[in-house]
Amino acid sequence: MANFRTHITVAAAGGTLMAYVGWQAQWWVAPQALLVIALVAFGGILPDIDADRSRSIRLIFNILSVPSLVLGVLLLQPWLTPGLLLVACGGIYFSVRYLASVLFSRLTVHRGIWHSLMAAMLCALATAALSYHLLAQPAWLAWSHGAAVLFGFLIHLSLDELFSVDLEGARLKRSFGTALKLGDGRRPLSNVLMLIALLVLTPWVPPWDVLLELFHQGSLLWR
Numbered sequence: 001m002a003n004f005r006t007h008i009t010v011a012a013a014g015g016t017l018m019a020y021v022g023w024q025a026q027w028w029v030a031p032q033a034l035l036v037i038a039l040v041a042f043g044g045i046l047p048d049i050d051a052d053r054s055r056s057i058r059l060i061f062n063i064l065s066v067p068s069l070v071l072g073v074l075l076l077q078p079w080l081t082p083g084l085l086l087v088a089c090g091g092i093y094f095s096v097r098y099l100a101s102v103l104f105s106r107l108t109v110h111r112g113i114w115h116s117l118m119a120a121m122l123c124a125l126a127t128a129a130l131s132y133h134l135l136a137q138p139a140w141l142a143w144s145h146g147a148a149v150l151f152g153f154l155i156h157l158s159l160d161e162l163f164s165v166d167l168e169g170a171r172l173k174r175s176f177g178t179a180l181k182l183g184d185g186r187r188p189l190s191n192v193l194m195l196i197a198l199l200v201l202t203p204w205v206p207p208w209d210v211l212l213e214l215f216h217q218g219s220l221l222w223r
Helices: 004-024 030-050 055-076 082-107 117-134 139-162 188-204 208-221
Strands: none
Touching (some): 004 055, 030 055, 030 082, 055 117
16 A cells, blocks of 8 residues: 555645646635645545554544634633643543544554545535634635645545555555555445445535535536
């Protein structure tokens, strides 16, 4: 499989291309283009959230601890005194950064459900929902953020499959087919839980008609 450096380098390059195309099409300005690059790069390492003791899982939960902390402040500030709020935020950061990563590594299997198209869709929808509701971004921009994570996620899965092909020996390695797949064929329960998560998340995403309009604009751009 591709290593951490390959994943994040290729994803960052893909993010740069996506950001440039969107900037040329006047979908976003330069600061927003930088965020698109960051989201594609993040999506490019996100599938390895199921890899125990990897650089990816440490970096992923380091990043996730920041929006979790911001969300905690927004939700708890009206109810807690400054002292209690500081303690609560410290607990949130510690829980996401350390406890959640340990729990996640024990409950997941590498190249399982998180290396699948279902997981890619879940992460994309979650990003769009958070951008729309938590960051109060316009619907079209929130969908763009979700698309950026999806693009990076697909880059990761594609790289893993590409590295499963032994060109010199003209053969497929045992890992072939374990990344770019719809779901986890060996663990049906994981598929059910992922599908439930998708259904629960669906009402929170930005309006779908905006996404369809983005698809229409994108098709016109490539003609």
